[in-house]
Amino acid sequence: xxxxxxxxRHEVTEMGQEVTLRCKPISGHDYLFWYRQTMMRGLELxxxxxxxxxxxxxxxxxxxFSAKMPNASFSTLKIQPSExxxxxxxxxxxxxxxxxxxxxxxxxxxxxx
Amino acid sequence: xxxxxxxxxxxxxxEGENLVLNCSFTDSAIYNLQWFRQDPGKGLTSLLLxxxxxxxxxxxxxxxxxxxxxxxxxxxxxxxxxxxxxxxxCAVSTGANSKLTFGKGITLSVRP
Numbered sequence: 001x002x003x004x005x006x007x008x009r010h011e012v013t014e015m016g017q018e019v020t021l022r023c024k025p026i027s028g029h030d031y032l033f034w035y036r037q038t039m040m041r042g043l044e045l046x047x048x049x050x051x052x053x054x055x056x057x058x059x060x061x062x063x064x065f066s067a068k069m070p071n072a073s074f075s076t077l078k079i080q081p082s083e084x085x086x087x088x089x090x091x092x093x094x095x096x097x098x099x100x101x102x103x104x105x106x107x108x109x110x111x112x113x
Numbered sequence: 114x115x116x117x118x119x120x121x122x123x124x125x126x127x128e129g130e131n132l133v134l135n136c137s138f139t140d141s142a143i144y145n146l147q148w149f150r151q152d153p154g155k156g157l158t159s160l161l162l163x164x165x166x167x168x169x170x171x172x173x174x175x176x177x178x179x180x181x182x183x184x185x186x187x188x189x190x191x192x193x194x195x196x197x198x199x200x201x202x203c204a205v206s207t208g209a210n211s212k213l214t215f216g217k218g219i220t221l222s223v224r225p
Contacts, residue, residue, distance in 0.1 A: 042217035
């Protein structure tokens with residue numbers, strides 16, 4: 001398996017633009033997680049899905065952020081409109097069971113100027 | 114709310130030294146605890162997973178222990194090497210739906 005695949009690896013955008021981050025989880029994993037990592041706050045859970053259904057989105061910072069998982073092999077995290085404070089590394093992770101460890105993607109480094 | 118603390122934030126040691134990285138958490142009702150490694154500009158790699166019913170796990174030169182009652186875990190690295198230089202994050206799974214709460218990590222530098 002190729003692991004969790006995220007795209008793009010890097011994204012630079014202007015304030016106010018829409019940004020879409022993509023994730024392909026490991027086949028067979030029922031859980032998918034979106035995390036954000038910054039120097040100040042570390043890794044924060046934004047939202048997670050179980051069997052394509054959003055279970056907890058309490059970490060989504062505000063209405064500008066939205067996430068979807070239309071099928072078991074694809075998820076998106078959208079920011080509209082983007083702001084400079086959204087600059088961070090966004091990670092996607094998947095897992096097949098809560099008792100087994102997660103596999104993380106390589107992340108998308110987002111810079112909003 | 115679960116909080117995970119890792120102190121110190123950074124550590125520098127000479128090659129060959131045995132070292133211990135500490136992790137503490139506030140809510141002892143965890144399902145499991147994981148240690149991850151993160152290299153600069155890269156994603157996280159899972160190193161060790163300890164179930165709540167276990168006391169320790171070993172993989173090569175790494176040994177992780179868990180003391181749920183005191184809310185602590187340690188990652189022991191034997192005979193450290195420059196290639197061990199990275200950030201080590203501790204994370205606990207809390208709640209029925211597998212939420213992971215991370216510490217901010219310890220950045221380790223092993224000097225040749």
